[in-house]
Amino acid sequence: MTTWNLSNMQRHVLICNGATCMGAGAEDVTQQIRDEIRAHKLDDKIHTSRTRCNGRCKDKCVVIDYPKGTWYSVQNEATARAIVHENVFEEQIIYSIEHGERIRGDHRIKGIDKYRNRKGKKSKAVLFVGHGSRLEAGNEEVRKFIDQMRPSIDASVLVETCFLEFASPNIEDGIQSCIELGADEIHVIPIILLHAGHSKLHIPAEIEEAKEQFPDIRFTYGQTIGIHDEIFGILKTRLTEIGFDVDGAHPQTAILLIGRGCSDDAAIQDFYTISNMLYEQLDVMTVEQAFMGVAEPTVEQGIQKCINRGAQKIVMLPYFLFTGILMERMGRMAQRFIEENPTVDISLAQYFGYHPKLQTVLLERLQQAIDGTSTGMQDLENFRKYVEEHGYEHHHH
Incomplete structure (x- = not known):
């Protein structure tokens, strides 16, 4: 194993190579920083290391510069190379140290406190996952429907909404939001009609990635709408309407x-x-x-x-x-x-849509996730086996 001579080192740059950052281009960021260091013959003064998740997934890719203690959010090559010269634009700084005090920009979210008081009050959260539409009207339908469901959900349970694609927040951000609000148990419920690729692969991939980043959080996964008595009442309603x-x-x-x-x-x-x-x-x-x-x-x-x-x-x-x-x-x-x-x-006829009867189905799917009878947990197990056999690369970040 290589042993570095660090006697002349002045700075240590830590580059997050956690799953979320890697999916957002952390490998390129790593190479760009190292290339800039080599190009300016700073190898003996600036040392770089890859790290696991640093709890700032929303700010991917994350780079930390010590001993100054500055945390950067890197989305492009210019920022990656500017870190070497310490001339990064302020909006790309997550945290900085001023007069011994850590300063966070107003535009930055608080982030995950990995050392929060474990004796404090914990919360359960339900994260509803809609598909997402290129038309904002379709996304707004989901949000309004979940708002209508809130009175039927225990008031102590946090309720958040996210989307697979085409809309924000995505699943990763939805999970992060639940944790930031204090949840230590998250029930992920897909609002999807049929059990196919999205519910078998894409959502489980996000959950498994989150479990790796946040091992202290308990995740459960609900099943899709599937075949349920209420769906026929909804279809008949759409026929009656015409x-x-x-x-x-x-x-x-x-x-x-x-x-x-x-x-x-x-x-x-x-x-x-x-x-x-x-x-x-x-x-x-x-x-x-x-x-x-x-x-x-x-x-x-x-x-x-x-x-x-x-x-x-x-x-x-x-x-x-x-x-x-x-x-x-x-x-x-x-x-x-x-x-x-x-x-x-x-x-x-009108499309199936977010009919009031659909609330019954989703509340049932939520209860199944909570009490451990959901088939969604088997989906997570099936996904893990699938990855072991075939590998997996998804594109729903």
Whole structure:
């Protein structure tokens, strides 16, 4: 093992190589700092070391400069190289030492106190995870829905909301927020219709990473909405809203249930099961299935199948949780189908959405996570086995 001669060392630069910082480019930061040191022949004066997590994940990548005791947040090469010369812009400084006192900029969050009083009052937190939409209206639907749920959740439980992608805060930031608010137990509940890649891989990856960073925090994981009695009440409500009598006979009507689509066979099978169960609860010619992407049949193929079966009326029923780009696209598709098939009555129902009945499902999923009966914990175990066998790289930071 190498033994460094540190007799002339004046500074020690510690570069966080924890999982979150590494995912944000810490390896590049490490090499850029070392390259700048070599270029200016400062190797004997500035020593660098890689560290594990330093509890400032929100400020990734984190670099600490001793003996000054300055903590930096590094997002670009210019900042990395400027650290060597101690001329970093103030906004990239997390902490600095002035007259023996540590100063934190007003724009910086407090961060995780790893040495907080363990005898103090502890809190449980529930972190709801929405998918996230490129349309802010879809993200706002999630936030409003969770706000409506708060009165049904124990007032002592912290309630936070985050998103998989396209919106803030992300899961990493959501977990950090729960811990900063004092939570030592976090129940992560996905607001996802079907159990596929997001709930099997992406969310477990974030939880496992957080467990590594915060070993004193207890995490549980809830299961997806999946197949539940309440979802059929919601689907029937959407049909009723467009004047469809869910208790009447409709021998010439086809319902086309439309999902987002995925490559997970089990999730596709669950979608078909939901479709078949809906058919059993309605008196219609057929309930067909279609997907907006990845899987088949496509929506066009689904419409054509309904027409081929002799349907005089087709109701497009989107199985989506929130508005977004796909719903806008579906609206345009529905108009085109109407124009191309003037002899068939084609209508588009409202998407599944955040119906009040969905609260019942999510509260049940939360209780399962709390009392240890959630299948989500098995998902975490399955994810760990998957990583051991296949490795894993995800992109939902």
